[in-house]
Amino acid sequence: MLEIIGISKTFNAGTVNEKRAIVDLNLTLKDGDFVTVIGGNGAGKSTMLNAIAGVWPVDTGKILIDGRDVTKLSEHQRAKFLGRVFQDPMNGTAATMGIEENLALALRRGKRRTLGPGIRNDERETYRRMLSRLGLGLETRLTSKVGLLSGGQRQALTLLMATLVGPKLLLLDEHTAALDPKTAKKVLELTDEIIGEQGLTALMVTHNMKDAIQYGNRLIMMHEGRIIYDVEGEEKKGLSVEDLLKKFGEASGEEFANDRMMLAN
Amino acid sequence: MAGLLNALPGAAAQGLIWGIMAIGVYITFRVLDIADLTVDGSLGTGGAVCIMMMLGGYNVWVSMAVATLAGMCAGLVTGILHTFMGIPAILSGILTQLGLYSINLKIMGKANQAINVDKYSLLVSLRYIRGVALQKNTILVVAVLLVILIAILYWFFGTEIGCSLRATGCNDKMARAQGINTDFARVLGLMISNGLVTFSGALLSQYQGFADINMGRGAIVIGLAAVIIGEAIFGRIFHNFALRLLSVGFGAIIYYLVLQFVIWLGVDTDLLKLLSAVVVAIFLAIPTWKARYFSKPVPVKKGGEN
Numbered sequence: 384m385l386e387i388i389g390i391s392k393t394f395n396a397g398t399v400n401e402k403r404a405i406v407d408l409n410l411t412l413k414d415g416d417f418v419t420v421i422g423g424n425g426a427g428k429s430t431m432l433n434a435i436a437g438v439w440p441v442d443t444g445k446i447l448i449d450g451r452d453v454t455k456l457s458e459h460q461r462a463k464f465l466g467r468v469f470q471d472p473m474n475g476t477a478a479t480m481g482i483e484e485n486l487a488l489a490l491r492r493g494k495r496r497t498l499g500p501g502i503r504n505d506e507r508e509t510y511r512r513m514l515s516r517l518g519l520g521l522e523t524r525l526t527s528k529v530g531l532l533s534g535g536q537r538q539a540l541t542l543l544m545a546t547l548v549g550p551k552l553l554l555l556d557e558h559t560a561a562l563d564p565k566t567a568k569k570v571l572e573l574t575d576e577i578i579g580e581q582g583l584t585a586l587m588v589t590h591n592m593k594d595a596i597q598y599g600n601r602l603i604m605m606h607e608g609r610i611i612y613d614v615e616g617e618e619k620k621g622l623s624v625e626d627l628l629k630k631f632g633e634a635s636g637e638e639f640a641n642d643r644m645m646l647a648n
Numbered sequence: 649m650a651g652l653l654n655a656l657p658g659a660a661a662q663g664l665i666w667g668i669m670a671i672g673v674y675i676t677f678r679v680l681d682i683a684d685l686t687v688d689g690s691l692g693t694g695g696a697v698c699i700m701m702m703l704g705g706y707n708v709w710v711s712m713a714v715a716t717l718a719g720m721c722a723g724l725v726t727g728i729l730h731t732f733m734g735i736p737a738i739l740s741g742i743l744t745q746l747g748l749y750s751i752n753l754k755i756m757g758k759a760n761q762a763i764n765v766d767k768y769s770l771l772v773s774l775r776y777i778r779g780v781a782l783q784k785n786t787i788l789v790v791a792v793l794l795v796i797l798i799a800i801l802y803w804f805f806g807t808e809i810g811c812s813l814r815a816t817g818c819n820d821k822m823a824r825a826q827g828i829n830t831d832f833a834r835v836l837g838l839m840i841s842n843g844l845v846t847f848s849g850a851l852l853s854q855y856q857g858f859a860d861i862n863m864g865r866g867a868i869v870i871g872l873a874a875v876i877i878g879e880a881i882f883g884r885i886f887h888n889f890a891l892r893l894l895s896v897g898f899g900a901i902i903y904y905l906v907l908q909f910v911i912w913l914g915v916d917t918d919l920l921k922l923l924s925a926v927v928v929a930i931f932l933a934i935p936t937w938k939a940r941y942f943s944k945p946v947p948v949k950k951g952g953e954n
Contacts, residue, residue: 436825457829458824458825459823459824459827459828459829459830460827462824462825462826462827462828463827465825467825469821469825473819474819474821474822475822475825476819476822477814477815477818477819477822477823478818478819479814479818480811480814480815480818484811484814487811488811488812488815488823488826488828489826491808491826491827492826492827493827494827496808496809496811496812496828497807497808497809498804498807498808498809499807499808500806500807500808501806501807501808501810501811502806502811544826545825
């Protein structure tokens with residue numbers, strides 16, 4: 384499904400602010416893998432997701448999606464294969480456009496955009512049905528501007544948009560981090576549900592170790608731009624937060640340095 | 649008072665012509681979130697191309713169509729400077745605008761080219777305000793053109809491509825994540841905008857009977873003024889996109905009516921541009937001032953309400 388072969392990315396190379404964000408990273412995901420990603424501040428989690436999404440070109444290495452080399456494709460070209468949800472709820476939707484218009488944009492992801500109507504009447508029924516499962520009352524507000532919605536509502540909508548046309552890979556970049564605990568839980572459960580239903584392959588960065596253990600079938604831990612721990616199946620299910628902290632200490636020789644992560648547990 | 653009343657129809661006609669230009673500004677400034685200064689140059693290009701072609705014997709519609717295409721080319725240049733060459737949008741517009749000054753001079757051969765309303769069949773003219781057949785009346789002609797343009801733009805921004813332009817202006821990160829080529833969207837938006845501006849310039853030069861190298865100076869400010877006035881007066885009642893465009897047109901008319909009134913009051917006309925600049929600056933500052941000095945503290949909500 385996804386193959387990352389020896390990618391590296393250095394920001395501000397040759398300056399005092401030089402930051403080797405990911406270093407010779409390798410990762411292969413199988414079809415249907417739901418992988419949670421944890422790691423300290425600046426471990427390269429988001430950088431890895433951005434590299435896959437093509438936000439900027441990588442310095443070295445190759446990225447294959449479904450066997451197809453996408454390394455040279457631009458961000459909007461790769462969007463055909465990817466569903467993305469960002470940490471900031473403001474980033475995933477267009478605030479000045481209506482709920483249905485946002486969904487219509489997502490429905491056309493990966494397709495050629497023409498001078499045909501930006502939204503067709505028969506789509507609205509689908510949108511209404513999909514929105515009603517969120518249980519947020521959005522199905523009666525199709526034409527409301529997204530800017531009027533709360534962070535949680537926007538993030539749930541972004542999740543719908545990301546999975547509307549069955550992405551080959553779903554990239555979730557701490558997509559519940561900016562939400563209050565109750566809403567975060569709801570969005571996370573919805574995420575798990577949709578991934579399960581559609582059998583999606585997903586990479587989910589999280590700062591919550593409990594979530595990282597509870598959700599998905601595989602867990603990777605990153606540190607200084609490398610994957611330092613990779614565990615799946617039964618072994619992953621049996622982990623505890625203490626185990627993860629210990630693993631981190633063994634693999635990196637340091638204390639776990641992420642304030643948010645410590646507080647979250 | 650009679651002088652003022654006599655001047656009002658002319659002011660309305662000018663306002664309508666500038667309204668088309670202001671809709672071009674609206675597309676970049678509000679829809680794409682770019683302040684495009686190309687317009688100060690492309691308005692003159694519209695006038696220059698239109699007048700020179702008509703002097704060369706071409707039909708008025710052909711001349712205006714070519715002028716519009718020239719404006720779209722100007723927008724294309726700014727778009728390429730901004731996207732492909734990575735130059736900030738404002739600077740890209742300034743560069744194109746400066747280049748257009750030379751180009752406009754070359755098109756006209758000199759700084760000013762007049763066209764005689766009696767010898768050429770102009771579509772609009774300040775002579776066609778009073779005492780002409782209704783279908784020849786400039787106010788009506790431009791009003792019809794404005795409505796047709798708004799209808800076309802309303803249709804366009806409802807299409808898949810049009811929606812991708814709106815998404816790009818609103819949130820380009822989201823747009824790219826949804827597979828929209830945001831560079832293409834920006835270039836296309838700049839082309840449409842400048843096409844409208846040159847079309848307006850072509851009308852304006854016919855209206856005043858000449859094209860002038862300086863006719864576009866400060867055009868962006870007038871366009872912004874129209875956008876801001878339209879929003880301030882009609883923003884709360886006009887929510888539909890077509891109505892918003894219409895309110896920009898109204899904004900331009902109001903701008904010219906107020907201008908006429910200020911002239912009638914006896915204000916030194918040399919100061920008019922300064923006055924416009926000050927008024928637009930204040931209106932542009934209002935959102936910031938509102939947030940900084942007049943925002944109410946948000947009451948703290950209890951619980952995890954979403």
